[in-house]
Amino acid sequence: MRGAWHESVSREGLAPVARASAEACPACGATGELVAGACPDCGLQLA
Numbered sequence: 001m002r003g004a005w006h007e008s009v010s011r012e013g014l015a016p017v018a019r020a021s022a023e024a025c026p027a028c029g030a031t032g033e034l035v036a037g038a039c040p041d042c043g044l045q046l047a
């Protein structure tokens with residue numbers, strides 16, 4: 001299940017940030033917990 005979800009995210013690439021349910025970063029695809037609302041990998045503000 002997790003694999004399929006990851007595949008979906010990478011396929012959609014630049015998904016709208018408004019899709020808050022998907023926590024993968026739209027810029028780099030990182031799925032870690034946000035740090036102060038920002039991607040822990042590239043620093044993009046997501047929240």
Ligand SMILES: [Zn+2]
Nearest residue numbers: 025028039042
């Ligand atoms: Zn990122």
